[in-house]
Every structure is written in structure tokens, then in C-alpha cells.
Amino acid sequence: MDVLAPLLDGFAVALTAQNLLWALVGVTLGTAVGVLPGVGPAVTIALLLPITTKVDASGALIMFAGVYYGAMYGGSTTSILLNTPGESATIVTALEGNQMARRGRAGPALATSAIGSFVAGTIATIGLTFLSPLVVELGLKFGPPEYFALMIVAFTTVSSVLGDSTLRGIASLVLGLAIGLVGIDNQTGQARFAFGVPQLLDGIEVVTVAVGLFAVGETIYLASKMHQVQEKLEAISGSIWMKAEDWKRSWKPWIRGTLIGFPFGSIPAGGAEIPTFLSYAIERKLAKNPEEFGHGAIEGVAGPEAANNASSTGTMVPLLTLGLPTSATAAIMLSAFQQYGLQPGPLLFEANAALVWGLIASFYVGNVILLVLNLPLVGLWVKLLAIPKPQLYAGILVFATMGVYGMRQSPFDVFLLYGVGLVGFLMRRFGFPTAPAIVGMILGPLAEEQMRRALAISQGDPRIFVTHPISAGLLAVAVAVIAAPWLWRRFGPGR
Amino acid sequence: MVKPLPKGQLAVSLGVLVLGALVLAGAWDLSTGGGYAQVGPGVVPRIVGGALLFLGALLLREALTGGFRGHDEEAESRVPMDWRAFAWITGGIILYGFLVERAGFILASAMLFVAVSRGFASRRWLSNALVGLVLASCIFRVFNYALGLTLPAGLLQAILP
Numbered sequence: 001m002d003v004l005a006p007l008l009d010g011f012a013v014a015l016t017a018q019n020l021l022w023a024l025v026g027v028t029l030g031t032a033v034g035v036l037p038g039v040g041p042a043v044t045i046a047l048l049l050p051i052t053t054k055v056d057a058s059g060a061l062i063m064f065a066g067v068y069y070g071a072m073y074g075g076s077t078t079s080i081l082l083n084t085p086g087e088s089a090t091i092v093t094a095l096e097g098n099q100m101a102r103r104g105r106a107g108p109a110l111a112t113s114a115i116g117s118f119v120a121g122t123i124a125t126i127g128l129t130f131l132s133p134l135v136v137e138l139g140l141k142f143g144p145p146e147y148f149a150l151m152i153v154a155f156t157t158v159s160s161v162l163g164d165s166t167l168r169g170i171a172s173l174v175l176g177l178a179i180g181l182v183g184i185d186n187q188t189g190q191a192r193f194a195f196g197v198p199q200l201l202d203g204i205e206v207v208t209v210a211v212g213l214f215a216v217g218e219t220i221y222l223a224s225k226m227h228q229v230q231e232k233l234e235a236i237s238g239s240i241w242m243k244a245e246d247w248k249r250s251w252k253p254w255i256r257g258t259l260i261g262f263p264f265g266s267i268p269a270g271g272a273e274i275p276t277f278l279s280y281a282i283e284r285k286l287a288k289n290p291e292e293f294g295h296g297a298i299e300g301v302a303g304p305e306a307a308n309n310a311s312s313t314g315t316m317v318p319l320l321t322l323g324l325p326t327s328a329t330a331a332i333m334l335s336a337f338q339q340y341g342l343q344p345g346p347l348l349f350e351a352n353a354a355l356v357w358g359l360i361a362s363f364y365v366g367n368v369i370l371l372v373l374n375l376p377l378v379g380l381w382v383k384l385l386a387i388p389k390p391q392l393y394a395g396i397l398v399f400a401t402m403g404v405y406g407m408r409q410s411p412f413d414v415f416l417l418y419g420v421g422l423v424g425f426l427m428r429r430f431g432f433p434t435a436p437a438i439v440g441m442i443l444g445p446l447a448e449e450q451m452r453r454a455l456a457i458s459q460g461d462p463r464i465f466v467t468h469p470i471s472a473g474l475l476a477v478a479v480a481v482i483a484a485p486w487l488w489r490r491f492g493p494g495r
Numbered sequence: 496m497v498k499p500l501p502k503g504q505l506a507v508s509l510g511v512l513v514l515g516a517l518v519l520a521g522a523w524d525l526s527t528g529g530g531y532a533q534v535g536p537g538v539v540p541r542i543v544g545g546a547l548l549f550l551g552a553l554l555l556r557e558a559l560t561g562g563f564r565g566h567d568e569e570a571e572s573r574v575p576m577d578w579r580a581f582a583w584i585t586g587g588i589i590l591y592g593f594l595v596e597r598a599g600f601i602l603a604s605a606m607l608f609v610a611v612s613r614g615f616a617s618r619r620w621l622s623n624a625l626v627g628l629v630l631a632s633c634i635f636r637v638f639n640y641a642l643g644l645t646l647p648a649g650l651l652q653a654i655l656p
Contacts (some may be wrong), residue, residue: 034613165565167557171511171550177543178518185536192536193521216588223580223614390617394608395630397584401591401607402600406646414592418585430507431566452534460534 003133005139010357015363019062019358022055023366026063030070031373035078035381038218041071042242042328042438045336046210047403051337059357064336065316068329069121069363072312073370076113076305077381081106081234089308092276096293096300098234103296107240112250112298114374117241119251120258120306121367124313126311128320129360132349135321139346144454145464147322149474151447154324154486156481159436161215166485168432175423176440187452197307199412206335208404209441210328212417213434215400219393224421231383240378250302253283257306264307265326279307311361320344320356323446328435331442411452501568504558507550515547583614599649604631 013019033039045064052060072089079090080097093113100109140148159169182193183203194200242250257279264275284293285301317393318324323345325331337344342352349356374381386396404417427434458464466472501596515601522544525537554563562568608627609620617623638646 165563167550167553168566171547171554174543174550175511175514177539178514178547181518181540183545188536190525190536192525192540219611220584223611224577224586225574314608388617390612390615391608391623391626393615394611394623394627395614397588397609397611398604398630398634401588401595402638402646404603405595405600406638409645409647411592411595414588414595418588418592421588422585426507426510429571430504431563440635443588448539449597451539455534460528 003130003390006353006357007129007361008359009125010359011353011364013058013354013358014062014361014381019059019362022059022063023066023362024369026066027070027073027366027370027373028066029063030067030072031074031370031381032384033067034071034074034076035384036074036387036392036396037078037082037084038222038393039215040329042210042332042435043157043214043400044071045329045332046207047399049332049336049339050403050407052336057340057342057352058358060340061333061336061355061359062366064333065359065362066366066369068333069309069312069366070370071329072309073114073117073374074381076117076301076308077110077374077378077386080109080113080301081236081382082385083234087274089276089312090305091273092280092304093301093308095280096297099294099296100298100301101234101236103123105296106234106236106299108242108246108298109296109301110236110378111240111242111375112246112302114304114371116250116254116257116302117309118367118371119254119261119262120310121313121370122364123255123258124262124265124310125360125363126264127310128313128316128363131266131317132321132360135317136346136349139322142346142470143468144450144457145468146474148447148450148454149471149478150322150324151443151450152478153474153481154318154326154443155436155440155447156478158326158439159433160481160485165431166482168430169436170482171425172432172434173436173440176209176412176437176442177444179209179437180441180444185458187449196429197412199408199410201417204403204414204416204441205407206332206438206442207407207415208413209420210332210438211404212420213424213427213437214328215396216417216421217426217428219397220425221428222389222393233382236379236382240375246298249298253279253299253303254306256282257303258310259307261307261310262314265311266317272296274358275307275311276304279303316360316363320359321346321349323348325443327437330365331439335442392471499557501562504563504568505555508555508558510551511547512551515544515549515551518544518547520544521553532627580614580616583610587611587614595649596647597649599651600646600650601628601631601651604634 029044030041033041033044044067047065071100075090076093078084079094080101083094083098097109097113100106137348155173159173160166182200184191184201191201191292260279261275280300280303283299284290287293287297287299313324317328318326319333321332323343325334333343342348404413407409407413424434454464455462465475518540522537522540525540526535527537528535528573557563591603591607594606605624605627608630609623612623635646
């Protein structure tokens, strides 16, 4: 498949004034929510889903994608200056970045993470450009059993990689699956778990669950447990530009981070957490003076930030080519596609080539906008961190309830939000990761559809999943993902 | 050394078990087979319900034998729950649900803003109420005039343009 011709067509879509504006709005919003604690890209995109009724598909999706990777840039700012990583993927950035900031080197730390994100984002987008057509060709050969098995793999990786415990990860996933069951069964038209409530016939909205689990649950948790929080915002003193030596020390970690991050994102291996940790460990090992690590080594910011960004771009590969979301944000992007009646996957590349390639081209554009937005304007973003906590979270909840109520103009959804928020609070309190629930809720109904289709083909014989070699192999991978940590604990060395 | 049983974890495990039972009960009437599709709408709910029961049992075992793995219960319980903050925020959301169509979006949102701020220990009632009102009015204008969504005006119907 020729790549350059469709990519050029994609640029024609992405570079229209209107879509440039959407990209700008998206990355600006994304950077803002990335900087702000308490809201992430998943909640933001969920709250923006209603605009899909007003805006054309390419504009809305370009904006959503901008929010997604804009938040990755913004998150590092918070980690470096505040030492409170907004999300798990920027924990490592906080390690060295905050140390650098305390030593008056906040500027170079922010610069290396912004430029590193740009380098990584751009290389990863090139990777996405060339890898996607290959995966699409593979995907075209897949039938329902293969898709079902792929989704099972995504389920297992998402729930075992995120969080501290595979058991709680899977429990969260299955909770999401249960939520996804509510509503009319799309194959038989039968109502399931609606309890005679008309609002439940359409199913529980993604917005309600995402906002409830992430924003409301988190807010309740922080408010009722906040006594101990001590935060110190580091000032940006001196030049924000990197010196020649900083460049020399940064460029290799950027490249290495990208090479680690992109593959992790593109195979459905769940999350940007592992590649950032890996990158940090490698940089530490390769550093000329490893004793600097822990005291503000620039390599420890450059590498993980690149890995983080490359892997978030990488998650677009399974999402666009196979319709397989491997993070909460990707899952909500998937439901944005569904709002337009589109199903990401190999067929989308044929049926809506302009849309898909326009989206991919917008990644190149968005990365450039982000570099411009972040380097010179970083002082502006830091001002957002000055919003006092009570008013910040109050504002977040006002937007959250507005989004949930405004969607169907139904107070019922507000009460549902309250319930989901309580569940989110409990999950946070007892260490259940919330992302698997979102993925389960959105991917669950699709997996069920593929399973039932596969069984229709085999006339009800479940052996179809193991007699098809690809599906059997994928299911074996899924079993291994669940069983490996357990086996390792049980029989591994050091036991 | 005997650690006290983590009551919260036991309750959460039981909650998962109960949820599993409810899902199974709800799946009872749904058919599992038949039709062209071969697999009825009841199959996956049964799998999900069964899985929840199984996971609830595993969680219960962890809770009974030393607590959830990889979860620092001690650090969690060292910080006491601030139930008052909890009540301000959850109460704010519930009240919002009742008020949004009666008092209108702007007043309900301002109320929520004040309640959540109070949950985070801010006692600047007047300035919080003002900020909440301004924020809600901005959202209201943008949504009702620019995006064409209709958020309820409620009591302010008469004075809103």
C-alpha cells in the first residue's frame, strides 16, 4: 500500500483553516488539562463528546487527538514544577525533573521535556504512518474469532499492566464489562439490566462513567483525605533555554526513549508506564556519571518524556487500525468514532481514508503547535497552577455535572454520576485502577458482538477460538499475561 | 503479631460478590441460545456475573489473609476520613440533581461550586458564590447561544436575555 499519497491527501484535510483551528483548540485545551491536577485527557474528551452532534467528524477527532497528546506535554510541567505527577506515566519525570527545578534548572528541564516530546511525537507519528498500513493488511485477514481474541488480549494487558495488582485490575475490568451490559442488546433488541428505567435502555453513557470514576471519585477522595498534602511550586528561575551541554546530553535519550516507547504503545501492552520506567533505567545505566541520578540528571527527564509521548502516539496504531483501545483515553476516542457511526479498524482506512489520514497528518501539525505553545508560553501555563485547590476542584465539578446533565438534559444522569463517583472513590481508596473499567465498558460490547458472530459462524461450537491458529495464539498470549506474574511469584528465582 | 482484619476491604470484597449475584440474577430471564445468532443475550451476562463472583471470592481471600496485595492499607488508614468534606461534596452533587431543573443551571452550579469549595475547607462563602455564579453564567451563555444546547434557566428565566 502506498503511504505517501494518502498522507498528502491527509495533509490537505489537516491543513484546512478550520481543522488547523480545531487542532489548535485541542492541543491548547489538552495542555491546560495536562497542567491542571484533577482533570485528565479522558475526562476532557468525554465532556467534549456532545460536540460530535455539531462538528464534522474530522474536526472533532482532530481536536480530541490534540487534547490527548497535548495533555502528555502539559503533564510533565506539573511533574517538574510541583512534584505531583498528574498521571502514572509522568511519575519518572517527577523524579529527576523536580530535582532539577529545585536546583534552579527548571527551564532546561521543561525545555528538554518539550523538545523531547516533539522529537518523540514526530518520530512516533512517522512510525504510525508506515506501520498502520501493514497492520491494516493483517487486520483485513482477521475474522470474528481473531478480533475476539485480540480484544481479550487487550483486556488482559490493560488490567494487569495498570495498577499494583492484577486481581484488582481484572475486577475493575469486569465491573466495566458489567456496566457495558446495561441497555438494549444490539443483536436481539432485548433489554438487559434496565430495571424498567427508560434512561437505562440506551445504556449508561460513557461520559457519566468516565467523569464519575475519574473526576468525581478523585475529587471526593482528595477532599476527604487531603490533610497531609504538602505541595511546593518551584519557580522558573533563569533561562528556559537549554545550553549546548544540555542538548548534547539530551538528544540520545530522546531517540532511545522513542524507540522504547513507540513499540510499547503500538502492541496492545497497556499504558505508557512501563516504557518510562524502562527508559529511566536504561539512561541511568548508560549515563557517564550515574551518581547524578536522583539529584537532577537531565537524561532522566529527556528519556522518559520521549518514551511517554512516543507510546501515547503508539496507542493510535491499534486504535486506528484494529479498533482496539489500550488506554482509557483511547477507549473514549473510540466512543467518539462511534458517535459518528464509524468503527475504527481496517475497513475505516478504505471507507474513510480522508478522515483517517487527515487525523494522522494532524499529529504532525499538532506536535509543531505544541512545541510553539509550550516553550515560549510555559510561564503562562504555570499560572494555571496558582488556582487554589478548593476553587479548582469546584470548577472541575461544575463542568463535570454540566457535561453529564447537558448530554440528555436528565437529572437522572446526575444521580447516576453521584453513584459512579462513589464507586470511583472506593476504587481509589482501595487501590483499584479505574482505566480498565473504562476500557471494559467501551470494548466489552464490541467483544461480545465478535464472540457471538464467531459462534454463529461455527454454529455454536466454542472450539472455533482454538482451531483458528491466530486466535488460539492470541488467547495463549492473554493467558500468559495473566498467569506470568503469578507463576513468577510462585516458581521464579528469589522465592 | 496479629493485624486487625481490614474491615473496609472485607466490605468491598463482599460488595463485588453481591454485584456478581445481582448480575447473575438479572441474567436469569435472558435466553442463552436460539435464533440465528446461536448465542443469546444471556450468555455474556452469565459469564460476567460468574467472573464477579469468582473475583469477589479471591478478593475476600486476600482481605482475610493479610489484606489486598500491593495496597498500603496502613498508609491509607493513617489519614482519617474527613466525613464532613465527603458530605459537602456528595451532598452538593445530589442537591444539584434536584435543583438543576427547578432553580436552573446557573443557581444549581453556583451552589455546587460553593459546596465543593467548602468540602476543600474554603470558607470564603461570598467570593466563592460570586465566582461560581460568573463561571456558570459564562458556561450558560456559551452553551445556550453558541452551541445551541439548552440548559435550563429556571428561576432566572425572567432576567436572562
